Amino acid sequence: MSTEHLVEPSADFPVRDYGPPRVHYLNWRHTIASWLLSRDHKRIGIMYLVSISIFFVVGSLFAAIFRLELLTPEGDFLQADTYNKFFTLHGVVMIFFFLIPSIPAVLGNFLIPLMIGAKDVAFPKLNLASWYIFMVGGTIGVAIILLGGLDTGWTFYTPLSSSYANTHVFLAAMLVFITGFSSILTGLNFLVTIHKMRAPGLTWFRLPLFIWAHYATSVIQVLGTPVLAITVFLVGIERIWGVGIFDPALGGDPILFQHMFWFYSHPAVYIMILPGMGVISEVIACFSRNRVFGYEFIAFSSVAIAIIGFLVWGHHMYVSGQSMYANLVFSLLTMLVAVPSAIKIFNWTATLYKGNVIWETPMLYAVGFIGLFGIGGGTGLFLGTTGLDVPLHDTYFVVAHFHYVMVGGMVMAYLAGIHFWWPKITGKMYAQTPAKISAIVVFVGFNFTFFPQFLAGWNGMPRRYHSYNADFQIWNVLSTAGATVLGIGFLMPAFYLGWSLFFGKDAGSNPWGARGLEWEACTSPPIPHNFEEIPVVTQEAYAYTGEETVSV
Amino acid sequence: MSEHHIVTPKTYLKNLAVLMVLMALTIIAAKWPVLHISQTVNLAMALTIAVAKMMCIILIFMHVKFSSRLVMVFASAGFFWLIILLTLTFCDYASRFWHSPTAVSPYLG
Ligand code: HEM
Ligand SMILES: [Cu+2]
Numbered sequence: 273m274s275t276e277h278l279v280e281p282s283a284d285f286p287v288r289d290y291g292p293p294r295v296h297y298l299n300w301r302h303t304i305a306s307w308l309l310s311r312d313h314k315r316i317g318i319m320y321l322v323s324i325s326i327f328f329v330v331g332s333l334f335a336a337i338f339r340l341e342l343l344t345p346e347g348d349f350l351q352a353d354t355y356n357k358f359f360t361l362h363g364v365v366m367i368f369f370f371l372i373p374s375i376p377a378v379l380g381n382f383l384i385p386l387m388i389g390a391k392d393v394a395f396p397k398l399n400l401a402s403w404y405i406f407m408v409g410g411t412i413g414v415a416i417i418l419l420g421g422l423d424t425g426w427t428f429y430t431p432l433s434s435s436y437a438n439t440h441v442f443l444a445a446m447l448v449f450i451t452g453f454s455s456i457l458t459g460l461n462f463l464v465t466i467h468k469m470r471a472p473g474l475t476w477f478r479l480p481l482f483i484w485a486h487y488a489t490s491v492i493q494v495l496g497t498p499v500l501a502i503t504v505f506l507v508g509i510e511r512i513w514g515v516g517i518f519d520p521a522l523g524g525d526p527i528l529f530q531h532m533f534w535f536y537s538h539p540a541v542y543i544m545i546l547p548g549m550g551v552i553s554e555v556i557a558c559f560s561r562n563r564v565f566g567y568e569f570i571a572f573s574s575v576a577i578a579i580i581g582f583l584v585w586g587h588h589m590y591v592s593g594q595s596m597y598a599n600l601v602f603s604l605l606t607m608l609v610a611v612p613s614a615i616k617i618f619n620w621t622a623t624l625y626k627g628n629v630i631w632e633t634p635m636l637y638a639v640g641f642i643g644l645f646g647i648g649g650g651t652g653l654f655l656g657t658t659g660l661d662v663p664l665h666d667t668y669f670v671v672a673h674f675h676y677v678m679v680g681g682m683v684m685a686y687l688a689g690i691h692f693w694w695p696k697i698t699g700k701m702y703a704q705t706p707a708k709i710s711a712i713v714v715f716v717g718f719n720f721t722f723f724p725q726f727l728a729g730w731n732g733m734p735r736r737y738h739s740y741n742a743d744f745q746i747w748n749v750l751s752t753a754g755a756t757v758l759g760i761g762f763l764m765p766a767f768y769l770g771w772s773l774f775f776g777k778d779a780g781s782n783p784w785g786a787r788g789l790e791w792e793a794c795t796s797p798p799i800p801h802n803f804e805e806i807p808v809v810t811q812e813a814y815a816y817t818g819e820e821t822v823s824v
Numbered sequence: 825m826s827e828h829h830i831v832t833p834k835t836y837l838k839n840l841a842v843l844m845v846l847m848a849l850t851i852i853a854a855k856w857p858v859l860h861i862s863q864t865v866n867l868a869m870a871l872t873i874a875v876a877k878m879m880c881i882i883l884i885f886m887h888v889k890f891s892s893r894l895v896m897v898f899a900s901a902g903f904f905w906l907i908i909l910l911t912l913t914f915c916d917y918a919s920r921f922w923h924s925p926t927a928v929s930p931y932l933g
Contacts, residue, residue, distance in 0.1 A: 467894065494898075495905045531913045582908050586916070595920035601912070 292699050292778050296797040311396035314798060317382035318697070319403055323410065324370050324378065330417075331365035334358050336759065338738075339752045345742040355738030356423035357439065361416075363426030364444070368451050369410055371682055372540065375547035376493075377406070377458055379689045380486050382697060384462060386790035387480050389471025389809065391801045394464035395457075402457035409451030416440045416447065425736065427537070430518040430529040434507055442511075445504040452497045455543070459493030462486050471789070473809035480788055480813045481570050485550025488574035492539045492546075492581065500536035503529065527593050534585035542581040545645070545677060546574055548685030549616055552638050555688050556620050557814040558786040559635035560627025564814050566619040573612035580609045590661045599658045606656035613649050617642060628818050632784065633704065636711035637688035644680025644718065648673060651726070666736070668747075669729025675722045687714065687765065694769060695779030696790055699797040701824050702772035706764060714761035720754025785820030788813065831890065839884040846877045 297314045307315055338358045341350045350358060381399065385392055393399050416422050422439045424432045428448070433441045466487050470479070506517050507529070516522025518529045557564045564570060586594055586602030594602075620642055629635070651673040655661050664670065691711075695701050728747035733740055740748070782791040790798075793807040853859050853869045860866060883889040888899045 463898075491901075495901060499909065527916075528913070531916065532909075535909050535913075582905060583912065586912065593920075595916045595918075595922070597919035597922060598912070598916040601915060 291780070291795070292797075293795040293799050295799065296699065296795065297800045298698075298797050300800050309400070311392070311400050312800060313381050313385050313393045313396065313399060314697075314802075316399050316403055317378050317380075320373055320377040320381060320406070323403075323407065324373055327365050327369035327410065327413075331362055331370055332759065332762070334362035334365070336755070338362070339755045341738055342740075342748045343752050345740050345745055347739045350738050352738055353423060356425075356736070357421035359736060360422050360425050364422065364447075365413060366678075367426055367540075367544075368448065369406075369413060371544040371678060372455055373406065373458070374544075374682065374686045375551060375689060376462070376486060376489055376543075377402075377454075379551065379686075379693060380462060380489075380547060381458070383693065383790055384465060384483065384486060385469070386696075386794055386798060386802055387483055387788060388466065388469060388474055389789050389793070389803065389807045390465065390469040391803065391806075393461045394468060395461050398457050399461050402454040402461070405450060405457070406454035409447050409454065412443055412447040412450065416443050419443070427533060428504070428507075428529075429533070430507060430526045434511060435519060435521075442508070445508055448504050449501045452501045455493050456497045459490035459497075462490040463494065466490075471807050471809055477568065477571070478809055478812050479571075480550075481553035481564060481567070481574075482547075482550035484571040485546045485553070485574045488578035489543055489546045491575075491578045492543050496536045496539040496543075496582070499532060500540075503532040503536070506532075527589065530589050530592055530594075531585070534588045535582070538585040538588065539578075539581045541674075541677070542577050544682050545685075546577060548641070548682045548689075549574065551685045551689035551692070552620060552641050553616075554786075554788070555634045555638040555692050556623050557816065558692070558784055559630045559632055559638070560624050561630070561816045561818045561820060562623050562627035562814070563812075563816060564619065565622035565625075566615070567813070569615050570619050573615045576612040577609065580605070580612070584609050584656075587656050587661070590658055591665050596658075603656055603658045607653065610649060610653055610656075613645075617646055617649075630822060631708075632822065632824070633707040633711055634688045634692035634784075636708060636715075637684050637691065640711065640715045641681060641684040641688060644676050644684060644715075648676030648678075648681055651676065663732070664729060666734055667729035668725040668733045668735055671735050672722050672725035672729060675725070680718055680722070684714070684718075687711070690765070690769075692784070693790075694772070695783050696794070696796050696798070698773060698776075699779055699795075700772045700776030701779040701783055702768050702776055704824055706768040710761055710764035710768070713757060713764065717754055717756075717758030717761045721751050721758050722754070724748070724750040724754070780823065783822065783824050785822050787815055787820075831884070831887065835884060839880055843877055843880055846873055846880070849873050 297312055307319065310316060310319075338350060338355060341348055341355065347355070381393070384390075419440055422441065422444050424437070424439070424441060424444070428441070428444065433444075466479075466483055509515050510517045510519060510522070510524065514522060516524040518524045518526050520526065553564055553570060583605045584602055586598055587606045590599050590603075651669070655664055655670060655673060691702075691707060724747040728744050728751075729735075731744065731747075733744040733747070779796050781794060781796050783796075784791070789807055789809070793803060850870065850873050853866065853873065859869070882899065886899075888896060
C-alpha cells in the first residue's frame with residue numbers, strides 16, 4: 273500500500289450540514305407498489321429490516337416458551353417431542369431468517385453503496401429478487417410452523433432428517449435450499465458492487481472496514497451456501513430415488529452429511545459475525561475519534577477468516593465417529609482461525625487507547641460486543657481442543673458459547689449498527705437516555721441469561737432435553753430470569769426508535785461527527801439516488817482529528 | 825463490461841460437437857469390454873473425460889475464457905474451495921480405521 277496519496281485530516285470539520293432534503297428515498301413515492309417493486313437498495317434494506325424484525329419476534333417467542341419450561345426439572349407444559357420442535361424452530365428461524373440476513377441484508381444493503389459513493393448496488397433487480405426469495409423461504413417456514421413443526425434441530429442431521437424423519441423435513445429442505453439463494457444473491461451483488469462501483473479515488477485501502485468485512489462475508493456466502501443446498505438436495509435424492517449417500521443400509525455414510533453440513537455451517541457462523549465486526553470497526557473509530565489501529569490487519573483478518581473459516585468444520589464432529597487423526601488436524605486448524613479474530617479484538621482495544629472515547633449508545637453496544645465476543649471466541653477454543661470437547665460436546669457449555677458469539681456478538685453489533693445509522697436511515701434522532709439504558713439492560717440481561725449456562729454445561733447438563741436433573745435447576749432459574757431482563761432490553765428499542773420516527777428531532781446529516789461518505793456527502797435520509805454528484809475521495813478512511821463534535 | 829466479447833454461433837456449435845464426441849467416448853469407455861482394464865483405470869478414464877467436458881462448458885458456454893482475470897479468479901476459487909471440501913473430508917475417510925491396524929477401511933478398499 274502506498275502512502276503518497278495520504279491527505280492530512282482536515283480541521284474544518286464537519287464539512288457541512290445539508291439539512292433534511294425535501295425529497296428523499298422515503299417520501300419520494302408513497303404507494304405500496306413503489307416499495308414492493310423498488311429497486312432502491314435503501315428501500316430493499318428497509319424491507320429486510322421489517323421482515324427480519326418479525327422473524328426475530330417469532331424466534332424469541334419460541335425461546336421464551338421453552339425457557340419457561342426449563343424453570344423446573346420436570347416436563348411441565350412441553351413434552352419431549354414438542355420441546356424438540358420448539359428449540360428446532362427457534363434455531364432455524366433465528367439462524368436462517370434473522371442472523372444470516374441481519375447485518376448484510378439490512379445495513380449492508382443500505383450502506384454499501386453510500387459508503388463507496390455509488391448510486392445503487394450492481395444488480396438492483398437481483399437485490400429485489402433476493403428479498404422475494406427470502407420471503408418465499410419465510411413463507412415455507414411459517415407453513416412448517418402451522419403444519420406441526422420440525423424436530424431435527426437446526427442441523428438436520430441424518431438419519432433424523434431421513435430414515436427417521438417424522439416431521440416436515442421435506443419442507444425444511446426446501447426452505448434451506450430456497451433461502452440460501454437469497455443469501456447467495458446478496459453476496460454476489462456485494463462482490464460485484466465493491467469491485468466495480470467504488471467512487472473515484474476510493475482505493476481498496478481507503479475503504480471503510482465495514483466494506484472489507486462485507487466483502488469477506490460475500491465470498492463465504494457465494495462459495496459456501498451452494499454446498500448446503502447440494503447437501504439437502506442429496507438428502508432428497510436419497511429419499512426419492514434410493515441412491516445411497518447418507519444411509520448405511522444403502523451403502524452411504526451418515527457422517528458424510530455432517531461433513532457437508534458443517535462445511536457450510538462453520539463458515540456460516542462467520543457470515544453471522546464478520547459483518548458485525550465491520551460495524552464495530554466503524555463505531556469504535558467514530559467514538560474514539562481515532563484512526564482504526566492497524567487498519568490493514570483488520571482488513572486482511574476479515575479475508576483470512578473467510579478462508580481459514582472453511583478449514584475447521586470438523587471441530588463439530590470430534591465425537592461423532594470422525595477419524596481421530598482428522599480430529600487432530602481440525603483441532604490444529606481451529607486454533608488458527610481464532611488468530612484473525614483475536615487480531616481484531618486487540619486492534620479495536622488499541623484504537624480506544626489515547627482516543628477521545630465518547631459514550632454514545634452505539635459505543636455502549638460496541639464495547640459490550642468486544643467483551644462478549646471475547647468470551648464467546650475464547651470458549652470456542654476450549655471446545656476446539658479434542659480432549660476437552662469430549663465432556664463438553666452437546667452440553668449447555670456449547671449453547672452458552674454460541675450464544676455469546678451470536679447474541680453477545682452479532683445481535684449486539686446489529687444493535688450498535690442500528691443505533692449508529694438510525695439517524696442516517698430515518699433522518700430522525702432517538703432519545704438518548706432510554707437508548708443508553710437499553711444498551712445496559714441488554715448487556716446485563718444477556719450475561720444473566722447465558723453465563724449460568726456455561727456453569728450448567730461445565731457441570732454436565734446436556735443440551736436439547738426438556739427435563740433435567742434437579743441439581744441443575746439453579747442455573748436454569750437464573751437463566752430464565754435473565755432471559756426476562758434480556759427480553760425487556762430488546763423490547764425497549766422498539767418503543768424509543770418507533771417514537772423517534774414520529775416525534776424525534778431531525779438528525780442532521782452527521783449527528784455523530786463521523787467520517788465516511790455516508791455521513792459527509794449524503795443527506796439524512798439520503799436522496800433517492802444517494803448523491804447529487806458522485807464524490808471524489810482524497811483521504812483514507814477514519815481521518816478523525818478529535819475536533820469533531822456530536823450534536824444529538 | 826466494456827470489452828464484451830461476442831461469441832459467434834459457430835463457436836457454440838463447435839463446442840457442442842466436441843461435447844458430443846466426449847459423450848460418445850464416455851459411453852464407449854463404459855460399455856466396450858476391451859476397455860475394462862481395472863476399476864481404478866476406468867474411474868480415471870471416466871473422470872478425465874468428465875473434466876474435459878466441464879472445461880468446455882465453463883470456458884466456452886459460460887464465457888470464462890473471454891472474461892476478465894477477475895472472473896477467472898472467482899471461477900477458479902470455486903474449484904479451490906471444492907478441493908478443500910474433498911481433501912479434508914477424505915482425510916477423515918482415509919484415516920478412520922488407522923488405529924485398529926488389522927481393520928481395512930471399508931471406504932477405501
Ligand atoms: C474463535 C472462534 C471460534 C471457535 C474456535 C469455535 C469453536 C467451536 C466448536 C469447537 C464448537 C463445537 C462444540 C461442540 O459441539 O462440541 C462450536 C460450536 C458452535 N459455534 Fe463456535 N467457535 C468460534 C466462533 C463462533 C462464532 C463466531 C459463531 C457464530 C457467530 C459460532 C457459533 C457456533 C455454533 C452455532 C455452534 C453450535 C452448533 C450446534 O451444534 O448447534 N462459533 N464452536
Ligand atoms: Cu464451528
